[in-house]
Amino acid sequence: MNAWVAALGFLVFGPLLGALLAGIDRRLTARLQARQGPPLLQPVYDVLKLLEKDTLVVTPLQGLYLWLFLFFMIGAGLILFTGGDLLLSLFALTVSGIFLCLAAESTNSPYSHLGASRELMLMMAYEPMLLVAALGFYLTNDSFRVSVITEAAPWQPLQLLGILVGFLFVLTIKLRKSPFDLSTSHHGHQELVKGLTTDFSGHHLALVEIGHWYENAILLAWLYLFFAPWGPWLAIPIALILFFLEVLVDNTHARLTWSHTLKASWWVTLLLGTTNLLLLAWWVR
Amino acid sequence: MSFLKRSPWILHYAATSCNGCDIELLACLTPIYDLERFGIINTGNPKHADILLVTGSVNEESRRVLENLYHQMPEPKAVVAIGACALSGGIFRPAYNVYGGIDQVIPVDVYVPGCAARPEAIIDGVVQALALLDARAKAHKRRGQVSIESP
Ligand code: SF4
Numbered sequence: 001m002n003a004w005v006a007a008l009g010f011l012v013f014g015p016l017l018g019a020l021l022a023g024i025d026r027r028l029t030a031r032l033q034a035r036q037g038p039p040l041l042q043p044v045y046d047v048l049k050l051l052e053k054d055t056l057v058v059t060p061l062q063g064l065y066l067w068l069f070l071f072f073m074i075g076a077g078l079i080l081f082t083g084g085d086l087l088l089s090l091f092a093l094t095v096s097g098i099f100l101c102l103a104a105e106s107t108n109s110p111y112s113h114l115g116a117s118r119e120l121m122l123m124m125a126y127e128p129m130l131l132v133a134a135l136g137f138y139l140t141n142d143s144f145r146v147s148v149i150t151e152a153a154p155w156q157p158l159q160l161l162g163i164l165v166g167f168l169f170v171l172t173i174k175l176r177k178s179p180f181d182l183s184t185s186h187h188g189h190q191e192l193v194k195g196l197t198t199d200f201s202g203h204h205l206a207l208v209e210i211g212h213w214y215e216n217a218i219l220l221a222w223l224y225l226f227f228a229p230w231g232p233w234l235a236i237p238i239a240l241i242l243f244f245l246e247v248l249v250d251n252t253h254a255r256l257t258w259s260h261t262l263k264a265s266w267w268v269t270l271l272l273g274t275t276n277l278l279l280l281a282w283w284v285r
Numbered sequence: 286m287s288f289l290k291r292s293p294w295i296l297h298y299a300a301t302s303c304n305g306c307d308i309e310l311l312a313c314l315t316p317i318y319d320l321e322r323f324g325i326i327n328t329g330n331p332k333h334a335d336i337l338l339v340t341g342s343v344n345e346e347s348r349r350v351l352e353n354l355y356h357q358m359p360e361p362k363a364v365v366a367i368g369a370c371a372l373s374g375g376i377f378r379p380a381y382n383v384y385g386g387i388d389q390v391i392p393v394d395v396y397v398p399g400c401a402a403r404p405e406a407i408i409d410g411v412v413q414a415l416a417l418l419d420a421r422a423k424a425h426k427r428r429g430q431v432s433i434e435s436p
Contacts, residue, residue, distance in 0.1 A: 035319040042292065042324050049288040049335075052422050054359035056332060194330045201332040201359045
């Protein structure tokens, strides 16, 4: 029964939460630049507008891939929010990312191709750290099940400190923020135009946006998991603060090249993630 | 009301302008004028854009690019010509390769005069284009949406 409520809650409120986070993000960015910024619900207006526009179809495949991207994204969220297997949720998230790359690769624009290949590079950069994070949760709780992880011992955040810092690092990549917004950028007319999404318009772009809202909610839930044992009243504000710290990083950093990104994130994974994991394994034993 | 009015994304193309109008246009995005207040984003991508802002006198070189960009934009869309050059060719009008106004090449909805056009005038022009877009979106809905492949 509880799982059904959680699933329904995620389906309905997940995108709302994600859109709100995106809206606050844009507003915060504007304030950091001494501008007033758009209304909070601007991401919602954007998507509603996209639904009013024509959809230019470059290849019929792109629609299929984009629907699959959204499908697996929602699947990943459903597994996570119903207290299912963390590892399975992570794999669904990865598959969804791959479908976005496939969609971009199936179109004609050289900019989308560039975006897709860079996105694959970025996946190589952040995927190890996400796996290490999942393994860390396993070591502290002896289970990959989210329902078990949320009832972990209160010192879990301390046990996973290194992994948490590493996770925050790759979260910047996952949220497509500077300095790692290589594959698609929130601000157009850069060297990449719009990267991955260059050739999508109308409904198709709306699908991508909605997928990103779900993704925002999922990533926030991951952050929440680290602090879950402290109870929601402490964990939710901490997760939100850390989430918006990413906005600050976004606004204070210039873009890196993909090779730097790959190197930096693997070093972080090795130094913070794996070390933490080894210490944890030794401690738990 | 159509949501186009709440989130118009613009595409800026400089069809060989002197850059005066371009700088004024970019000034609209700075903290003083802050176009993003109205949900306006400067996308560099015709497939995401709703309003095409053109500066400069179109000539033989830029004509094909301009036409291409216009055709790549999904309906409903609007075009705003900015500056004397885009309106009539401006001081470049007598040049042998200049067409004299971008309405010789693509249909224009709003004309924003000035050399260079002031940011206030540009914002006013965009707002007028929004009203047009709104009407167009409604007509578009009645006709039913059709997907067309750009040539
Ligand atoms: S109208 Fe004046 S400022 Fe604008 S592009 Fe032409 S010459 Fe330059």
